[in-house]
Amino acid sequence: EVQLVQSGAEVKKPGESLKISCKGSGYSFTSYWIGWVRQMPGKGLEWMGIIYPGDSDTRYSPSFQGQVTISADKSISTAYLQWSSLKASDTAMYYCARGLEGTYYFDYWGQGTLVTVSS
Amino acid sequence: EIVLTQSPATLSLSPGERATLSCGASQSVSSSYLAWYQQKPGLAPRLLIYDASSRATGIPDRFSGSGSGTDFTLTISRLEPEDFAVYYCQQYGSSPYTFGQGTKLEIK
Numbered sequence: 001e002v003q004l005v006q007s008g009a010e011v012k013k014p015g016e017s018l019k020i021s022c023k024g025s026g027y028s029f030t031s032y033w034i035g036w037v038r039q040m041p042g043k044g045l046e047w048m049g050i051i052y053p054g055d056s057d058t059r060y061s062p063s064f065q066g067q068v069t070i071s072a073d074k075s076i077s078t079a080y081l082q083w084s085s086l087k088a089s090d091t092a093m094y095y096c097a098r099g100l101e102g103t104y105y106f107d108y109w110g111q112g113t114l115v116t117v118s119s
Numbered sequence: 120e121i122v123l124t125q126s127p128a129t130l131s132l133s134p135g136e137r138a139t140l141s142c143g144a145s146q147s148v149s150s151s152y153l154a155w156y157q158q159k160p161g162l163a164p165r166l167l168i169y170d171a172s173s174r175a176t177g178i179p180d181r182f183s184g185s186g187s188g189t190d191f192t193l194t195i196s197r198l199e200p201e202d203f204a205v206y207y208c209q210q211y212g213s214s215p216y217t218f219g220q221g222t223k224l225e226i227k
Contacts, residue, residue: 035216044218044219044220044221045164045207045218045221047209059214061120061217062120097163103169103170104152105152105154105166105209106156106164106166106209107169109164110163111163
């Protein structure tokens with residue numbers, strides 16, 4: 001069974017750093033893309049970027065380029081999304097999702113990680 | 120960047136009725152690389168349709184997708200109570216692989 005299990009909710013202060021994770025199981029982790037999607041409170045889905053764990057090829061939305069870093073450790077089938085300095089506007093639910101090589105729609109999704117940034 | 124515009128923003132219908140949701144792209148979506156997702160409150164999105172018209176595994180046949188170029192449609196032939204949710208389109212023909220803003224399908 002394909003599963004993407006994300007790390008738990010986080011509460012942080014502005015200026016702090018954070019790294020959240022997404023662990024894949026039940027499939028070949030290095031043969032599929034992992035994407036990250038933001039959903040701010042009460043809002044729609046925003047595509048942030050994707051990584052191919054097989055070779056670490058990474059693509060970012062211009063809206064998020066330089067604001068976050070996407071990485072993966074294929075030895076433990078885990079992808080990451082990290083911030084070096086959080087802002088209150090980073091408060092959102094973050095989803096990871098799996099994309100098939102050669103196409104980039106998301107067929108399996110993680111349960112989401114809620115990040116709250118507040119002083 | 121391709122901008123996707125979904126209409127209407129909210130659609131109010133009754134169970135048993137037919138729903139037609141639209142997704143318009145600011146430029147042509149290559150190879151009809153367009154997907155539709157359903158999201159219910161508190162849950163992650165679920166893939167319904169990919170490549171504009173192919174149903175994902177386990178999706179009932181009352182859901183169908185059509186379109187090409189810049190105009191795409193998701194049709195739900197006969198609404199069931201569990202279909203009331205928010206629906207998003209996504210293009211994956213050109214990075215960044217953007218989402219539309221969503222259509223909320225609510226019970227009338």
